[in-house]
Amino acid sequence: MKVTFAHMGNLYITVRALLEDLGAEVVVPPMPSKRTLSIGSRHSPEFACLPLKVNIGNYIEAMELGADTIAMAGGVGPCRFGLYGEVQKEILTALGYKFEMIIVEPPQGRLRHVLQQVGRLVGRNPVGRYVRAARLAWAKMTAVDELERLAQAARPFEGHRGAATAALASALELVDDAGSPARVKRALEEGREVLRAAREPGGGNSDPPRIGIVGEVYVVLEPFVNCEVERRLGEMGVLVERSIYIGDWVREHLLKDVLRLRKGRRPYELAKPYLCHFVGGHGVETVGSTVEYARQRFDGVIQLAPFTCMPEIVAQDVLPAVSRDLGIPVMTLVFDEHSSDAGVITRLEAFVDMVERSRRRRASRG
Numbered sequence: 001m002k003v004t005f006a007h008m009g010n011l012y013i014t015v016r017a018l019l020e021d022l023g024a025e026v027v028v029p030p031m032p033s034k035r036t037l038s039i040g041s042r043h044s045p046e047f048a049c050l051p052l053k054v055n056i057g058n059y060i061e062a063m064e065l066g067a068d069t070i071a072m073a074g075g076v077g078p079c080r081f082g083l084y085g086e087v088q089k090e091i092l093t094a095l096g097y098k099f100e101m102i103i104v105e106p107p108q109g110r111l112r113h114v115l116q117q118v119g120r121l122v123g124r125n126p127v128g129r130y131v132r133a134a135r136l137a138w139a140k141m142t143a144v145d146e147l148e149r150l151a152q153a154a155r156p157f158e159g160h161r162g163a164a165t166a167a168l169a170s171a172l173e174l175v176d177d178a179g180s181p182a183r184v185k186r187a188l189e190e191g192r193e194v195l196r197a198a199r200e201p202g203g204g205n206s207d208p209p210r211i212g213i214v215g216e217v218y219v220v221l222e223p224f225v226n227c228e229v230e231r232r233l234g235e236m237g238v239l240v241e242r243s244i245y246i247g248d249w250v251r252e253h254l255l256k257d258v259l260r261l262r263k264g265r266r267p268y269e270l271a272k273p274y275l276c277h278f279v280g281g282h283g284v285e286t287v288g289s290t291v292e293y294a295r296q297r298f299d300g301v302i303q304l305a306p307f308t309c310m311p312e313i314v315a316q317d318v319l320p321a322v323s324r325d326l327g328i329p330v331m332t333l334v335f336d337e338h339s340s341d342a343g344v345i346t347r348l349e350a351f352v353d354m355v356e357r358s359r360r361r362r363a364s365r366g
Helices: 009-023 035-045 051-065 081-094 111-122 127-159 163-177 181-198 217-219 227-233 246-258 266-273 281-296 310-326 340-365
Strands: 001-004 069-073 100-104 209-216 237-240 300-306 329-337
Touching: 001 051, 009 127, 009 163, 035 051, 051 069, 051 081, 051 217, 069 081, 069 266, 081 100, 100 111, 127 163, 127 227, 127 237, 127 246, 163 181, 163 246, 209 217, 209 281, 217 300, 227 237, 227 300, 227 340, 266 281, 281 300, 281 310, 300 310, 300 340, 310 329, 329 340
Parallel strands: 001 069, 069 100, 209 237, 209 300, 300 329
Antiparallel strands: none
8 A cells, every 4th residue: 555645745754754654664755846737727617726736746646656545634514625525535536546535534533533534544553553653753844834934934034045945955855754753843943044044134224114914824834825925025024923833723623523632712703703614614704804913013814725615715805994994904815726936925015015114104103
């Protein structure tokens, strides 16, 4: 059995560590590319949202490398993500691929059920081995989140363009190669030093504008899909913060679900004046996080969403009211297979320019 999965940012580092430490043979698909998207778009329904198309491309490229088992997360609620597994299975089967798809459904308090699904991927393992693999995966996940945050903080002050991005890639490779939590800790320390070195004392704007990134989790986390919005903003001299990281997603949607703990309600409370019902996906979180950024006096917010994503369409519809009431500029970028780097860069430059002018007006008013 050779297991593969779809990319979502740097999630592959955590998933590969977990599965390999449990004895699985893992085939990581090539990083998403134009070829990936072309393959996925060719074989997916036209009306399907962009994440499904890129996932199909990931799976086909992985099966070309010998993968025969696909691990896919399931879902519940209004978002179409809950249907992805079955739809993707039908598409790939119709194309003649021979594989097994194992859909790991949300735990909803059923830890044994989750372990059974994971067991289908890795075979029988003693409890101690699960604990050891989980510790390694957790260490890598938290390290990756910290390194991404450090890169965001470094980009507006980097000595030369691309230094922080190159430092991040180097640091992530160290974490990926680490074979124990202790080695992950050492790799993280080295990564911190590399990213600190990317910052040039006195470089960049001493008071860069701050822009928050919100939206659908896959599009927010996968740089290829969002045309590297986070990197491009940082290299424009913007201090970027995004509303979700891999660790946040795991804690809220996996651990708390397994333990039947109450999930974080702050985004829901903040969103209530504008959106008081669950609409699926991260729709409510998009609105609540925008309110949070406004309260923290961020200079702007950018919503990232796949074309036809219902939860984000609902959020997009109410964000102008948030922008008006709280005085924070908000822009929505919607992505499909036709999105281009040039178009996204143009809109980002215009938005950053607007944010800078807004800051100057506020400063002049004292």
